[in-house]
Amino acid sequence: MLAPLSWLKEFVDITLTSGELGEKLTEIGLGVERITRVDNDTIFEFEITPNRPDLLSIIGIAREIAAIEGKRIKSKSYEIKVSHATTLPIKLNPNYKLFHRWTGISIANVSIKPSPQFIKDRLIKIGLRPINNVIDITNYVMFELGVPLHAFDYDEIKGHEMTVDLAKGGEKFTSVDEKSYHLPKDAIIIKDNERLIDLAGIKGGLNSGVSGKTKNVFLHVTIANPMLIRRASIALSLRSDASAIYERGTNKGGTIDTLKRAATLIQEHADGKIASHLFDLKNQEFKPWKLALRISRLNQIIGIKIDEKKIIDILDSLNLNPHVVLSKQSASKDLILIECTIPTYRNDLKIEEDLIEEVARLYGYNNFPKTMPVGEIPTKRVPYFKDFNMEENAKSILTASGFSEIYTYSLVGEDDLKSFNIKSENCIRVDNPVSREFEYLRPTLKTNLLKALRLNMPNFKNINLFELGKVYIGKHLDNVKEQYFLAGITNVKNYFEVKGTIEQLLEDLGVKLDPTKYIEVLDEGIFFELNFSEILPLVSLNKKFKPLPKYPPIIEDMAIVANASVKTDEIIKEIKNQNSLIVNVSLLDSFEESRTFHVVYQDPQKNLTTAEVSKIREKIINNLREKFKVTLKE
Amino acid sequence: MEESLMQIKNSAVSMIIEAEDQKELEEIKLQFLGRSGKLTLAMKGITKLPTGDRREVGQLANEVKRVLEESINERSNSLKTQESKKRREKIDITNPGVRPDIGHIHPMSQVLYEVVDVFKGIGFQAADGPEIETDHYNFEMLNIPSDHPARDTQQTLYLDTRQSKVTPGEIILRTQTSSMQGRIMEKVKPPIRIVVPGKNFRYEQVDASHGFEFWQVEGFVVDSNVRLTDLFGTIEYVLKKLMGEKTKIKFATTNFPFVEPGVDTYISCTVCNGRGCSFCKYSTWSEIMPAGMIHPNVLKAVGYDHQKVAGFAFAIGLSRLVTLRYQMDDLRLLTNPDLRILEQF
Structure with missing residues (x-):
């Protein structure tokens, strides 16, 4: 929303500098995106939040400035002489579900010409292109007062009858700016006796629009159903200044003033004469409503005591007509209420908390003291609890092993999947991806890690990378599972270095799993991937100190010759199984068919004798010989 | 006898002071204090002296031995300091350190x-x-x-x-x-x-x-x-x-x-x-x-x-x-x- 300072000043006296004003408006909720200077004027660009349709207007912004400045708004009232003799009759067929209110008037004998300079200038400053006096006036008034309105060429309304209805879907519609659309089902439309003439609340129709030939106009202000406007404008990907206001909820009490303002300007600048009575079709009254604020509640929620007078001043500066009311709570206690009367343009004020925000924001968020929560600190473990220390532990082992951490996108492209022979049908797909490169949820971290490895190859010889992130497993939404995977890739380390890293990782987490099932040898290097979510429940960090041995071990190396089909792991297990006094067995060395094992014997109770050890050794050798047909190497 | 002891002392001390490394110092030590070193032999000769002279010459010989041993130690220490200084001068400590191969947390x-x-x-x-x-x-x-x-x-x-x-x-x-x-x-x-x-x-x-x-x-x-x-x-x-x-x-x-x-x-x-x-x-x-x-x-x-x-x-x-x-x-x-x-x- 663009707002020229000169236009705002028509409604409120401003003493603050533009910079100060920008700061203060941002603080109270009108976020200033930019302030620019154009031809002796200052243009503010605001970001308007979805709850404030009233701020999509000059008067709405001026009201906020008035509240900051502690001044009253210079509101104007416009009176028009309603015609007693209707020379341009029209029949309106309402539907109150579609138009909550429908206000209109006919104006005869307009002369269509360019707008006066001040209207043109202001429209240009807010980013609009002047067209002709009548169209410009409707735009001017919409931006001035925040209620959309539209002018029809009266003589193009066939049968001088208008009916509001819902589109069936598929109707062809050409807008006043000569663009064609196929309407979605349930868009609000206006038909005359022969044709569709208006896409209500979004765009006027070309066939009934005001043009150079127009002699008579029908001017109307409608309050269209916000939900239907929103759905149609999304379906059409067509957003207009009017639809932005409608979606947020238009000022239902503002139709008559808006119509009068526009009619006055048309009379003044397009020589028109009022030619009908003022239509105001509605099935209920749209009046200001009452909303109460308990002072005790205000103080409790905002955390400070603001005195009653200050609260009243703030609410009054926003034209909320505050009055103090005492409400009997009990015989001895009265509750102090401030009862406000909410103007119809503030339809964001519905509950007590909304009034609390009004007081807090104008008191100034940056004027509040700062406190810390005082209540009890919850100690019970929360649902969805996550222990980030586990991640940190795992990552510190990987970094100590030389791997650097990367973060990549969860969304990958079909090409990425194809290059790993992963069928995209087996992955979860996004219906509206930002691009084809980011269409599927990754079922593995491999594609991104390998791409990362390749990316680094021109600059680095030694590359070790890892990622701990979610992957999404499942063919479709009924069975999809999100799991944290921990994966890495290296073009430096050999298989056993990677295996050792994972062994260390698992050992530190207290998990007994076979690391080899996680490792894959790729052309570019060694890749590993663990399902971290599945490992987490197995983690046991309950470390218990083991006293140091009191008696020395006896260590011997045993060289054996065995067939390659006998796995080292099996031999080690077999040796360990022979006696509880064997506390450790490891592979020291291997060469061709021979393997040397390092065997440690230790008795926690006493010194071992060589005689005892040689008995055990004999048992080991006999067993290995029998089981694996090994021979002892001399 | 006293005279030859003093000569041994003087020539040994001057050799010790001029010794350029531990090896040379070791040789000097052998030459004077070794089993057949000059001082050792001279001390053995004391037994051949008349009984009345032995005590006085013996004391002098011990004194000479103590001086030589002290001088050798002293020289040895100062050589060690010099050598380590020289050794340090041989490497360029401004060369970059060899870093452990560790990765980085994102x-x-x-x-x-x-x-x-x-x-x-x-x-x-x-x-x-x-x-x-x-x-x-x-x-x-x-x-x-x-x-x-x-x-x-x-x-x-x-x-x-x-x-x-x-x-x-x-x-x-x-x-x-x-x-x-x-x-x-x-x-x-x-x-x-x-x-x-x-x-x-x-x-x-x-x-x-x-x-x-x-x-x-x-x-x-x-x-x-x-x-x-x-x-x-x-x-x-x-x-x-x-x-x-x-x-x-x-x-x-x-x-x-x-x-x-x-x-x-x-x-x-x-x-x-x-x-x-x-x-x-x-x-x-x-x-x-x-x-x-x-x-x-x-x-x-x-x-x-x-x-x-x-x-x-x-x-x-x-x-x-x-x-x-x-x-x-x-x-x-x-x-x-x-x-x-x-x-x-």
């Missing part, structure tokens, strides 16, 4: 763990929830019904529902970690202090300060007497802990349907230090943490009595916090796996 993780730690210190627990989320938890429970204009600010990535029993539009990629408010609150009663870090997805064109995947840390506190000033205090404490005591913070009013009053938090832009840059859109402030008092409709939706409990909620833009922390001028640097970036952290 800056996102470093800041994330720090954030979690700061919150732990003030009684928060961390939680984690699904990225594939229902419209119910992502929007409905947060007071954003399906036709609400606020949905425009969080353009959604929808998931393909074909081959599943899911109604189109019902399951989405979450647009905000606030989806965890409903999930957690409907399972527990206050008091609650929780942070939920996580990744979010939005249909958004990528630029220096926006991405279609980004990280947030959601947080919320619910208790019988939670106040707006607690929200301001908590945010200030956390941001100053993370970004430094001197960080400038300001608050502004904003609107999200799930908070009332609504608060937005800005910190002074660290990329340009207040000079204005594309990262902060030349405003010198960077929006970092939308927040507010939890809306009564949200409390009601999880079955709380909004007259008895109140709460505040916030969402730290983690990706943005990381870039501001390290003065990175583009969010995309965080998902770029270039080791030239990673090695800096």
